[in-house]
Structure formats: C-alpha cells, structure tokens
Amino acid sequence: MGLAGRIKTLLGDERVQQLHGITERALEQHLSLAVTGLSRSGKTVFITALTQHLLHADQDQSLPLFTAAAEGRILSCRNLSAETDTPFPFQDNLTTLSTHPPAWPKSTRSLSSIKLAIRYRRPAGLKRFLGEFGTLYLDIIDYPGEWLLDLPLLQCDYAQWCREQQQLFSQSPRRDIIESWYKQQQHIDWLAPASAHQLDQLALEFRQRLQQLREPPHALSLLQPGRLLLEQAESPDPSLLLFPVLTEQAFAEDIPEDSALAEMKRRYQTYCAHWIKPFYKRHFCQFDRQLVLTDCLQTLNQGEACFNDMQRALNAILQNFDYGRAGWLRRLIKPRIERVLFAATKADHVTANQHPNLDRFLDLIIQDARREIRFEEVDTRCMALASIRSTEAAQAKLDGQVLSCLRGHRKESNEEVALFPGEIPVELPQPEDWNESRFRFIDFAPRALPRSGLKPEHHIRLDQALEYLTGDLFR
C-alpha cells in the first residue's frame, strides 16, 4: 500500500473526500447554489433554463444584465454533470421544453445534480495577477420540493412533531379532510399493543388525505412527512408508513416498549435517520448562495389558508439552512449561505406593470424568514422572475380603455387565450376579496425554448438573478 493509500485508510473515506473538496475549493472558485422551493415552484425549469442560457452565453446575447456575459467575458461553459453520481437530466428536460408543442417537465421525483464549469476572462484589475482566465464551477442540485418539508423534522422528536401536527390539524381545511380518519385514531389505545396491519392501514389512509390536501382547491404546502406525498406504492417501506398521533396519548410520559405509540416513534426515528439525514448531510450543509423560488400566484388563486400555509412552510424550511457572512477561509472549510434571493416565479403570468407589486407581495409571504436571515447580516433581495417566458404582452381595448393583458396558451388544453389576470395586491387582501373575479391566474403552457439563438425575450430577469447570485465572482 502506497503512502496515499495509507493516509486514506488513516483518515477514512469521508475525510479524504472532504480534504479533496477543500483543496479543490482553494485552487478554484466553486459555488454551490441552493435552489430551494416547494414542489411546483419551478426548480427544474429554472435549472434547465439557466443551464441552457449559460451554455449559449458566449454566442447569444440573451443575458444582457448579467455583466460578465454582457461584456463578452464568458468564453465558454461546459456541462460536467456526467461527473456527478446522479446527473441532472438536462437533455430530457430541454427536449420536453423545445418540442412542438412544448410542455413543462414532469415533476421531479429523485435527486440529481448539475455541475457547470464557466470559463471567463477576468476584467482588468488586480485579479488579473491570478491569470487572465478563470473558471467558476457552479453546483446545483435538483430534488423534489416535498423533501424540503421534512427538514424541520430533524429538529424535533416524535412528541413535539405530534403536537405541531395537532395544532395544524385542528384548523380548517385540514380538520374537515381528516375527520373520519381522526375518529378511527381516537378508537385506538395508543399505549397498548396494536396490530401492524391496523397501523399500516391508518398510515395509508393518512397518506391519501395528505395527497388530497395538496391538490386544489386546498393546495396546502406544509404537509409532513413530505416523502409520503410522492409515494404511490400499495405496500411501501415500513418507515414510510408514518403519521402523527393526534390524541392526547401522544404526549404520555412513559410509553410501554410494545405499545403502538412506541412503534410509531420507532418509525419516526427510522424515517429521520434513513430518509432525511443522509439527504441533509450530503447536500444541504454546503451552500454558498441560495435562491428561494415561490409561487405567489397560487396562493392568490387559492385564498388565505393557502397563503398562511405557504408562509409557515417557508419559514419552517428556511430555518434549516446555515446563514451568515462567510470569509474566504470559512468558504473553504465550512461554507454557509451569504446571499439569498427570494424570487417570485411565474412573473410572465402577470402583466409587466404588476411586477413591482409581485415583489412586494412576495415580501409579505417571506417577511418573517427574511427578517431572521437579515439578522445574520446576510444580503437578501426580492425579485419577480420567469425562467421561461410563456406569454406575450398584449393590449386590448375594453370599453374605450386600453388594458394591458397577456396572450399565451392554456396549459391543459393548449388553446390560445388572452387574459387580464388581475392586479397583485401589495397588502394581504381582505377575506372577502379572495375570489375568482379579482384574481384569475391560469397556468400557461411554455413557449418553446430554442436550442440556439436564445434571446432576452425567452426569460424574465433570469440574468439579474444570476448577476445577483454570482456576479461578484466574475469581477
């Protein structure tokens, strides 16, 4: 065994990998971008569009407000995803988005990562001493948004979780949906042994209710455990048959070893250890910058309950990231998030004059989380963006008034529609205002993302998001 091998065995594989990472970071610029967002907030589309625009940044002037590209300093960009364990299916997504008629990619069901190497020319100045050309490695991971909902579980034990869920499920619409299930639960003595079959049945039913709550008209966000939302199998892994005990027995002091409650507790622990922790430790401790994608229009369509729930979910999720100012050394050893961009997606689904309002409405949703993050001296910003623009701005004359509206294709039927979707409120609307005559945001089908000849019209503010998140590294 050579010296290298000996050192390897001495330190252990994990340490070696860590050291390897540190030296790599020291010599080159690495940036790990956290693309965070609940499910259906547009993470996959964002990553695909960003990659496509970056890959063509040297030829197409599609990112005019991304300084490095606008100044023609991006030489080339290379997709190194193949080097990663689970490459991001960029080509598949691009095909979906560029065929005729184009469609949105399917919702993500597993983790994948993308690695881009961006070769750029340094601007005139002191950094030129490092060489005229530099390379920035950009790492992004894509994952189902539902998995994020599980992160808060790492911070609490089963009893605490049950108490939180009890509070959540005591309010409408959750209460109405699980009513019959809750009655079944009440008939069980949780401190006595119970048949596994009965628990499994309850879990399967809970899973079904959870999935029901996620769909419109409820469209709730804070639904835990998140992995249950994706699971369709009739007899899944036992640790995935998890549900909260909502009766007062859940908080009993001493629980017999063979009781049903103890069994649930064990499932909870396995769930945390087996499903959440590896994902968190492997991928969620190393971020330098964060992008939080939020679908504000959905909350406006669905009403106040949906708004509150999304707010709660985002707050809970964002507490699991490590924020703070990071110096050069800190970034090498233990990176943390030093810049956060909150983005309201689907900016193309409202008229352009509503974008400032969309920014402010987004601020309403994330204001608590944002305050926490700002406390750590971390830069934050709100922005309305669309990774792929699916509508065109149009004008219509109605009753002698000129009304700016949108023209696009419906997502479901692909028929062409023109729509004035309503104005975005800058304050939380009154309960009686949440109705369809005030807000009618429909989902549009994407316009094809071309394989070459990209233009600024293909996105909204993607370049500014990129500039905010990475611009300082190209200077």
Added chain:
Amino acid sequence: MNEPHQSWQSARFIQPDQIDTEQEPAPSFTPATELPPEHTSIVNDLPTAEEPDNIPGQAPPKRFIGKVFTSCIAILLTSAAGMELYRLLDWSFELHTWAGMAVSILVVLTLVSGIWQLRKSLAGLKQLREAEHLRQEAETLQQEHTHGHAAQLLNKLEQHYKYHPQGQEVLQNIHHIDSTYNDTEIVHFLSKHALQQQDLQARHCIQRHSIEAGVLVAISPWASFDMLLAGWRNFRMLKEIMSIYGIAPSAVAQIKLLRKVLHSIAFAGLSDMAMDAGSTLLGTSVMAGLSARAGQGLGAGLFTARTGLTAMELCRPLPDNQQRTPLLKSIANELLCKISGTRD
C-alpha cells in the same frame, strides 16, 4: 346720630366655594372629548414642503449692487465700442469710399461669424444642460421601483441622439428594451449597453491623453512649461470627450464643462477622494524610487485622468455605475512603466 360710614370692610371668613372668580382658571389639560367621526378630516402627517421663508440667519443675498455694476459696465463698454466703431467707419469713409467699404464688410463679416459662433456655443451649452437634465431624471427613476414611467426619458434620449454619429446604436438599444423591464432596469440596461461604444472611446481617449500628459511633464525640462502643457492636454481631452457624447464642443460649453469638472473635483466627497487616492498610493510606493520629475509626471497624468473621468460623467446623459478605480489604476501602472522606461 348717624353711624359713621365705615371706610373699610371688616374681616370675615368666606366659604371657599363661594368665591366667584372672575376668570375660571384654565385647566392644565384638554379634557378628553368624543367627536363624531364625520366632523373630522384626515390630517396629512407628512410635512408639506413649505418654502423656508423664515429661516433665521439667511439674509437675502445682496445682488442688487452687483447687478447695477455689471449692467453699467456693459452699457459703458458697448457704447464706447459702438462709438469707436462709428468713428472708425466715419474716418475710413472720409479717407476713401473703398476703404470705408472694406471696413464695413469687415465689420459685417465679424458680426455674422460672431453670431454664428454664439449660436454654436449656445447649442453646446444647451446640449450640456440637456445631458444633465437627462441624467438627473434617470437618477430619480433609478431610485424608484416603478414601471412605465421611463417613456418620457426614452423620448428625450432619442431626441438627444438624433444627429449623433453613434445615435443609431443608442436607438437600436432603446428598441431592444424588454417590455417587462421596470424603470430602474431600463436605465441600468441603457447605461450599460447603449453607451457602451461611447464609453469605450471616452476611456481610450482619457487613457491616451493622461499618459501623454504624464510623459510630457516627466520629460519636460522647464517646470513652468509643464503646467501649460498639462492644461493644454486637459482642454483638448475635454473637447474630444464632449464630441464623443454628442455635445457640440464650442468654447463656451467647454469652459462651462471645465468649470463644472473643477468644481466637482474640488468638492468631491471624502470617499471619492479616498478611492482616487488609493490608486495613486499604489503608485507612490513605487514612486519613491523615481525622481521628483517623474513623480510630477505621474501626478499630472492621474490628474488628467481624473478630470477626464469627471468630464465623462458630466457629459453622459445617463448615470454611470461603473467604478473608476480600475481605469485610474491601469493608467497609473502604464504611466509608471512608460516613465521608468524613458529614464532608464
């Protein structure tokens, strides 16, 4: 016997509540009262911008005497010149008709060319003022995150660049503005893209002139001659920068710009100065090894560069967000190379 009239009142006790005071003592507080809401009107909390008419210590400026003085001088000079002109014409016609004709043609020519010059100068001044207005408007737009208020600015910008050789580029970029941009983004986009070519030219011009001025001063053997050279260079550079940004480089406009430039350099904020000095400091550590003359050259070059950059800011119709330090640094570096090269 009559009771003698008592001229005084006897002392007596009075109940405190019997006291009938003429004036009720005002309560020290305003009692709480309920008012019908429809009788109230909303008060604007924000103080309205009132003209500061009664601020003490701000006496009206005593301009009157000054005005009288200037107008008197003007009247005196014009009448004297007119008289002289009349006498010149009279005398020349007395001398010979041809001589008189020649002088009158000369006078007419002078007048016509003078008016022509004046018109050009005024045009330059107007353009300079326009650029300033545009810049101010753009700066205000940049502060506010509004949407759709930039149309006026764009129209004015189109007008401003109508007859400019590089106007086409600006107009093209104006047409490329995305409909979703808000006003801040429009200003940012145009400042970055529409003026790119002009900025590049101006920067080249500044670099060339500062280096030339620096080298000239460094190798010139006469101390007083240096100053003249540097000043001449600066003036030439201002002229070029003005024409790059589409401002007619007339003498009056040039002098006006020079005044503004000197004003803004003299009253630059501390941070600006520190930033500029930082780039100069970079030079000074190396400068210790140079002779005093070479140091003067470096100083003159950097001063020229600073003048140029300030003039560029003032001529630009849109605010410039670019850092000026990199250019100053690169000029300092190049100058050092050149100067030490010439001395070796």
